[in-house]
Structure formats: structure tokens, C-alpha cells
Amino acid sequence: MMGNVTTLEPIPPFERFYLLHRDEVLGYLRRLLGQRAEDAWQETFLRALRAYDRLQHGKHLRAWVFTIATNVALDDLRKKQADTLEPGDEPSVELRRDAFRQLEHLTGGLPPTEQAAVVLRYGYDLPYAEIAAALGSSEDAARAAASSGVRRLRRTHERHA
């Protein structure tokens, strides 16, 4: 048997992949990095292109490019910001999406991993499994990072309110 290679999703020509995701990835990086997003965006797609001919199939490419963008952003954020904030201890509260929009401008104050987890979850609706892949962590850790980020956002918001 030659295996079931033909049943796998084919890898689209890079141009198609790029057109499909370039705007969304730029939006994501802007949320995380603000003005520094453009360099990170270019680096994200160059990294994607460098790895593109080693892809085995065309599945989950959206999650894949978000993973790359997250790595680029985390590198950038870690350079800019030391993680000095204390972990939260308030009960976990799920953030509604409209609430996220109100609080989004505060995500820049979160530790990088929490920031990425919160934006991926509430800004882009990525399931925790894909956020975990993007962060290189377990699904539980991704869930914990998002809810810890949300708690921290609420505290920050209450302080400013």
C-alpha cells in the first residue's frame, strides 16, 4: 500500500495561504505589539515561508500561522517587558467577548503568555487546544494563562475605574 497520502488536505500555494491570513495576523500582532507589529508581521510570514516546503499537509494552517506569530510576538514582548506581576488569586471568571473589547486596551500590561492567551481566546475565538499549540504548552496551561490574564485584567480595570 502507498498509504493514504491522497486523503490528506493538500498544501495550498503559498500565495493563497498568505492572502487568506495576512490581515488577520497583522491585526493580532497589533493587539499584542501596537506600533511594533509590522516588523513582527513580516518576520512571521518569512518564518512561515522558510518552513512552508517542509509542511506535510495543509490542515490547521490558521493555527500554525498564529503559532508562529505568537512566538515572534512573545520574543518581542519578553525583550520589552519583564514579567514582574504577581499571579492572581481571584476566582476564575469567564470574560465575555464584549467585555474583552472594553478591556482590550489593557492587555498590554499582562505578562506576555497571558496576553497572547487572552487575545487568542477572546479576540480570535481559538479553541484552547490551538492556543496550547501556539504557546507550546498544555491545554490546561493555556486555559490557566487565559483565565489568569482575565483576572488580572479585571483587577487592573477596577483599579482604573
Next chain:
Amino acid sequence: MNVTPDLDTRFREAALREGLVDVRFDTFDSPVGELFVAATERGLARISYRPEGMEETLARTFGARVLRFPLDEVRRELDEYFEGRRRDFDLPLDLRVAPFPADVLRELALVPYGHTDTYGSLAARVGRPRAARAVGTVMNRNPIPIVLPCHRIVGANGSLTGYAGGLDVKRHLLQLEGATLA
């Protein structure tokens, strides 16, 4: 959040500069309709009258790193040809075909501007005098029409026979070149 044309251009240029592109493509208008053109680092690889599905075809033949990029040199030579100011093309070619089609296309490239030849005669010149039909198939699948002038190949009785871009386009090209039509 839309990527600006400037940011888009910077990415494409960086990708090309780093040698990360297997094949680039462009489309432009011509007197015979929209043309899809593609090139590798080695040279011009495709001209097609039908852009649909071409990006996938390129990915299968040259690799998945397919990226749109202006092919100004190709456009310039084709423009000159359509304006009647160019008879031969100077573009390097990247032909990836089997040995028999390669022989046929090499002979085809020698058919001069403004002249026609027949499938049978082309077959004879590659040493396969009875392979006129196979030569027809090679013409039909010519990856770089116009530059490799399959429009100059006609039936033994002078009829235009067929053309990937349609018989109107074949007639247009031959008239542009001042060829005598049957």
C-alpha cells in the same frame, strides 16, 4: 486590520531576496486577453491564457512556495512583441518537460517569426516523421506559448487546427507577424 500595499511589497521583496520563493507569477492584460506568467530563478516557466488553477499547477511542478511578484522583464518583452517591435525573445526559459517534448519544443523555437510550419514537418525534424499527432499533443501542452511559437504550427492543408488560447488568438498572432494564412 488590512496590510498596506507598502508592507505587502516589503514582504514580497524580502521573500525573494532571501531565496524563499520556488516560483513567482504575475498576470497582465494583452491584446489577446489576460495572460498568466510565471518564472523561477532559472527563467520564464509558464505563460497561460487561463489563470484559473494555475497557482496549484505551479505548486505541483515547482514547489508550494508560489508568490505573486511583478515580472516586469517578461511584461516588457511581451508588450514589445504585441506592438510589433520584437520578433525574438531574449528571456531565459525554465522548461521542465520529458525528453520528447523537449526535442519538439527546441525545434519549435527555431520556426521563424512570420512563418508557419506543419505538425508533420516538425515531427520529421525531431526524427519521428510519423509522430505528427504526438507533436500536436506537445503543442497543445506547450508550457510557454507565444515565446515558444506553437501558433506558427498549422495543419498540412494550412488549416489552423487548434490552439490553447483559441483559434482567434492563433489567427491574431499570425496576422500580427504578417504570416500568410490559408
